[in-house]
Amino acid sequence: MLRFIARRVVQFIPVFLGVTLILFMMTTVLGDPIRLRFGERAINPKVYKELQVRYGFDKPWYEQYVNYLNDLLHGDLGVSIKSGQAVSDIIAQTYPYTMKLAFAAIIIEIIIGVGAGMISAVKQYSFWDVSVTLSTSILVAMPVFWLGLLLQIFFGIMLKNWTNGAFYLPISGAESAQFPPAAHIILPAITLAAVSTAYAARIMRSQLLEVLGQDYIRTAHAKGLSGRQVLWGHGVKNAMIPVVTFIGLDLGAMLAGAILTETVFNWPGIGYTIFRAIQGRDYPVVFGGTVVILIAVMLVNLIVDISYAFLDPRIRYGGEGGE
Amino acid sequence: MDTQHNPEHKTHVPEHAEERMVDAVASAEVIPHHEQSHHDVGPQRTLGGDAWYRLRKNKLALVSLVWIAVVAFAALTADLWVPQNFGSPTAIDSVKAMEDALQPPSLEHPMGTDDLGRDIFARVIYGARVSLAVGVLAVGVSALIGLLLGAFSGFYGGFLDAGIMRVADIFLAFPYILFAILLLAIIPPSWKTTIWPVVFTIGFLGWTSIARVFRSSILSVKENDYVDAGRALGASDGRLMLRHITPNAVAPIVVYATMSIGGAILTEAALSFLGLGVQPPTPTWGRMIEEGRSFITTQPLLVIWPGIAILTTVLAFTLLGDGVRDALDVKMKD
Numbered sequence: 001m002l003r004f005i006a007r008r009v010v011q012f013i014p015v016f017l018g019v020t021l022i023l024f025m026m027t028t029v030l031g032d033p034i035r036l037r038f039g040e041r042a043i044n045p046k047v048y049k050e051l052q053v054r055y056g057f058d059k060p061w062y063e064q065y066v067n068y069l070n071d072l073l074h075g076d077l078g079v080s081i082k083s084g085q086a087v088s089d090i091i092a093q094t095y096p097y098t099m100k101l102a103f104a105a106i107i108i109e110i111i112i113g114v115g116a117g118m119i120s121a122v123k124q125y126s127f128w129d130v131s132v133t134l135s136t137s138i139l140v141a142m143p144v145f146w147l148g149l150l151l152q153i154f155f156g157i158m159l160k161n162w163t164n165g166a167f168y169l170p171i172s173g174a175e176s177a178q179f180p181p182a183a184h185i186i187l188p189a190i191t192l193a194a195v196s197t198a199y200a201a202r203i204m205r206s207q208l209l210e211v212l213g214q215d216y217i218r219t220a221h222a223k224g225l226s227g228r229q230v231l232w233g234h235g236v237k238n239a240m241i242p243v244v245t246f247i248g249l250d251l252g253a254m255l256a257g258a259i260l261t262e263t264v265f266n267w268p269g270i271g272y273t274i275f276r277a278i279q280g281r282d283y284p285v286v287f288g289g290t291v292v293i294l295i296a297v298m299l300v301n302l303i304v305d306i307s308y309a310f311l312d313p314r315i316r317y318g319g320e321g322g323e
Numbered sequence: 324m325d326t327q328h329n330p331e332h333k334t335h336v337p338e339h340a341e342e343r344m345v346d347a348v349a350s351a352e353v354i355p356h357h358e359q360s361h362h363d364v365g366p367q368r369t370l371g372g373d374a375w376y377r378l379r380k381n382k383l384a385l386v387s388l389v390w391i392a393v394v395a396f397a398a399l400t401a402d403l404w405v406p407q408n409f410g411s412p413t414a415i416d417s418v419k420a421m422e423d424a425l426q427p428p429s430l431e432h433p434m435g436t437d438d439l440g441r442d443i444f445a446r447v448i449y450g451a452r453v454s455l456a457v458g459v460l461a462v463g464v465s466a467l468i469g470l471l472l473g474a475f476s477g478f479y480g481g482f483l484d485a486g487i488m489r490v491a492d493i494f495l496a497f498p499y500i501l502f503a504i505l506l507l508a509i510i511p512p513s514w515k516t517t518i519w520p521v522v523f524t525i526g527f528l529g530w531t532s533i534a535r536v537f538r539s540s541i542l543s544v545k546e547n548d549y550v551d552a553g554r555a556l557g558a559s560d561g562r563l564m565l566r567h568i569t570p571n572a573v574a575p576i577v578v579y580a581t582m583s584i585g586g587a588i589l590t591e592a593a594l595s596f597l598g599l600g601v602q603p604p605t606p607t608w609g610r611m612i613e614e615g616r617s618f619i620t621t622q623p624l625l626v627i628w629p630g631i632a633i634l635t636t637v638l639a640f641t642l643l644g645d646g647v648r649d650a651l652d653v654k655m656k657d
Contacts, residue, residue, distance in 0.1 A: 018493035026505055141585060141638035143592050146612055146630035153623045256498050260593055264616075275597060278508055286508055290501055297498055 005306055012302050019294055023287070024068050077288030082280050087288035091270060097174055098269035101262070102254035104189035105196070106247065113197040114243060117204025118236065124209065132205070136198035148191040148264035155187060172266045188265040192258050196250045203246055207239035245304065252300030256293045370574070370651070377650040384646020387639035394636055398451035405445045409433075412445040413604040425622045434628045437611075438618055443625065446606040447632050453600075453607045454636065457518050457525065458588040462580050464526025469533025470576065476534065477541030478564060484538075491531040500593060502528055507599040515602045521594060525587050536579050540572040547571075574651040582644030585637040592633050608633050 052058045059067075071077075077087035120132040139147075156171035169187055170179045211217065212235050220230045259271035266272065270289055277285035378384055405412065409432065416423065423440030426432055434443035476487040494502075506524045507515070514520055544550070545568060553567045594600040595609025603610065608629040615625030 014489060015493050018490070019497060022493065022497075023505070026509060137641065138634070138638065141589075141641055142634050143589055143596070143609075143612075143630065145593065145596050146626070146633065149612065149616065149619060149626050150630070153619050153626070157620055157623070253498065256501070259500060259504070259597070263597065274504070278504065279598065283508070286505070290505055293501060294497060 008302060008305050012298065016295075016298060019298065020069060020072065020291070021065065023291060023294070024065050072291060077291065078284035080277075080282055080285050082277075082282045082285075087284050090273060090285060091289060091292050094268055094270045094273045097267060098258070098262070098271065099255065101185060101188055101192060101258065101267060101269060102251060104185050105193035105254055106251050108189055108193040109197045109200050109247060109250065112193075113200025113247075114204050114240075116197075117201040117243075118208060120201065120205040121208035121212065121239075122231065129205075132201055136201050139194050139198040142194070143260075144191060144195060144258075145260045145264045147194055148187070148261055151187045151191060152264070174268055188261055188267050191264065192254060192261040196247075196254075200243060200246060200250075204239065204243050207242055208235055211235050211239045248304040248307065249301065252297055252304060255300060256297045370570075374647070374650040378646050381646040381649065383642045384650075387643040387646070390635060390639045391643065394451050394632075394639075395455055397448050398455055401445075401448050401452065405448050409442040409445040412441060412449040412606050415439045415441065425618065425625075427622075428624070435622070435624050437614070437625055438622075443611075443628050446611060447608070447628055450606045450608040450611060450629060451632065451636070453518055453595075453605060454588050454591060454633070457521050457591040457601075458584040458640070460518070460522045461525035461529065461587040461591070462583045464523060465529035465533055465583065466576065466580050468527070468530035470537055472530065473534035473537030474541060474564060474569070477538035477545070478560070478568070487534065488538075491534055494528065494531045497528075499528055500590065503590065503594055504597065504599060507594060512602055515600070516605070518601050521591055521600050524594075525590050529583060529587065532583075533576060533579060536575050537572065540575050541568055544568050544572045578644060578648040578651060581647050582641060585640035585644070588633065588637050588640070 057064065075088050077091070079086055080090060083090075116132045116136075120129045123129055152171040155169040157168075160168035170176055170184050171187060174184050175181055176184070212231075217230060217234055220234045221227075225233070258269070259275055261267065262269045262272035263275045270293065274286055274289040277283070277289065378388075419440060423436050424438050426436040426440075428435045432442050432444065434447065437443055437446065472487050472491075476484045503524050506527075507520060510520050550563060550567050553563050558567070591600060591607070592609035592612075595607040596613045598610070598613065600609055601607050611629040612626050615622075615629070618625050
């Protein structure tokens with residue numbers, strides 16, 4: 001087990017270096033930071049030279065990369081052009097909103113995704129199964145931001161008109177005087193969860209169908225267990241492993257921020273912050289936010305990998321040939 | 324092969340079963356020559372011919388193919404009929420813009436008009452040009468890079484393989500949309516009046532899966548005796564790759580590429596929605612939705628039409644991909 005963890009951590013290092021190197025190349029070498037900062041305006045060559053020297057852009061690229069890594073590891077992500085605030089402070093303020101949204105979405109995904117998948121598998125080819133299959137296909141083909149807007153139109157606007165303003169859901173922001181905070185999270189959480197819920201349901205369905213076709217299920221029936229005991233004790237339990245992995249990875253992706261969902265709902269998380277920074281050409285915030293997100297995703301993937309080994313003993317000694 | 328054919332049933336098997344059975348022994352030249360069974364399959368028994376025959380029986384895939392053809396045809400011929408009947412998708416009539424704005428659907432404007440008095444139907448049709456072109460071309464770029472790297476990786480193995488696969492890991496560690504956003508944020512907006520920056524960004528990010536699929540496909544094909552035979556006859560690496568391995572390893576790529584087009588269209592829409600895609604005045608579905616956002620209380624149709632266009636097109640490519648997978652009898656993971 002320890003060797004497995006150690007190997008995973010060692011494998012993580014080149015990926016980390018590679019990702020940060022690519023980011024560094026993109027932000028510093030390809031996208032000349034001084035020019036980006038000045039936008040479309042012309043720069044006095046003398047000022048340009050001075051700035052290059054001051055920020056160390058005149059040094060060879062590998063030296064710049066080492067400095068970049070050093071700043072990164074010390075939490076120095078630069079300063080926002082628009083507000084003058086440190087990028088790390090901006091991230092610290094917005095990240096809790098992203099986490100809240102991610103956990104709300106994961107709860108929806110677990111309950112509805114796993115539940116729908118189970119019903120679909122147990123009642124294969126029934127009306128329910130067909131509707132689950134159909135709706136998951138549609139959800140997967142739907143642009144996330146469009147789904148969010150549809151929910152806004154339906155629950156925020158049409159419902160308000162029908163009930164003469166008596167009942168509707170908030171469609172923007174995370175706080176307001178009219179609604180409790182919990183009401184604000186409902187529509188963004190559904191939007192963020194939608195596609196993953198569809199995938200979770202599909203995986204659960206196919207896994208459970210496969211498990212229920214195994215010999216040990218027949219054996220369990222034969223030794224007199226009730227249908228319920230067989231389903232939960234032998235079926236669901238064994239079908240859950242891939243689903244748990246998927247949901248774990250998905251949590252990682254959601255913790256990375258949901259640019260589209262947060263933008264549609266003006267949810268003040270890290271994704272929305274990056275979107276606003278793109279619009280305002282506030283590059284330090286765009287790049288700093290992205291770096292933090294990337295590191296978060298890589299770490300969560302590492303943790304999921306390791307916890308997967310705890311869940312499934314077969315993984316542990318699987319080693320190299322696993323793929 | 325999933326057929327378990329039974330010699331006793333030779334003469335009276337149902338049409339479909341026979342077709343599969345024939346398929347199972349296709350290359351062995353022991354096909355009984357009854358004329359009837361060959362009619363609908365056609366004289367030439369090629370992989371493509373067989374697949375097309377099976378695809379035609381899949382109603383969902385066929386409907387999807389027809390829908391894609393309709394959208395593509397409408398988009399390609401748009402210049403000939405859209406501006407004449409519905410008005411320009413881009414030009415703003417400064418005199419009438421105010422009174423024409425935000426009209427509900429009518430005979431004149433089947434989907435209504437947007438906030439600047441432009442016909443939404445015309446904009447949706449022209450938006451299809453961008454979506455389809457980006458979808459197909461981006462997957463083309465991914466396939467080109469992925470096939471090359473996957474081929475090297477699978478064929479030569481060893482150090483090269485390990486290197487390419489580690490690079491693929493790095494690409495996969497990036498959240499896709501963020502990577503695209505970063506790349507496009509660096510490119511100045513004045514370059515983004517054409518579709519190429521978006522095509523290359525999406526294409527460049529998508530090669531990893533194709534490389535992996537092709538690599539594993541090559542690894543399994545490489546073990547076949549006919550490859551050894553080819554090598555023993557003195558065939559060069561290039562000839563082995565092109566004549567013996569690739570034709571037998573390419574089916575999963577066709578399936579994967581078809582399915583990826585839908586994903587590329589979704590990514591393009593998301594990037595346009597964020598304002599990073601093809602820049603105005605060119606209409607794109609994603610940007611139409613973004614522009615319509617301000618009017619969801621007064622005219623939600625502005626958002627709904629382009630969304631339906633995206634949904635139906637992406638769904639069509641997904642279902643077509645499923646159909647192609649079944650037709651080529653490719654087993655895919657997940």
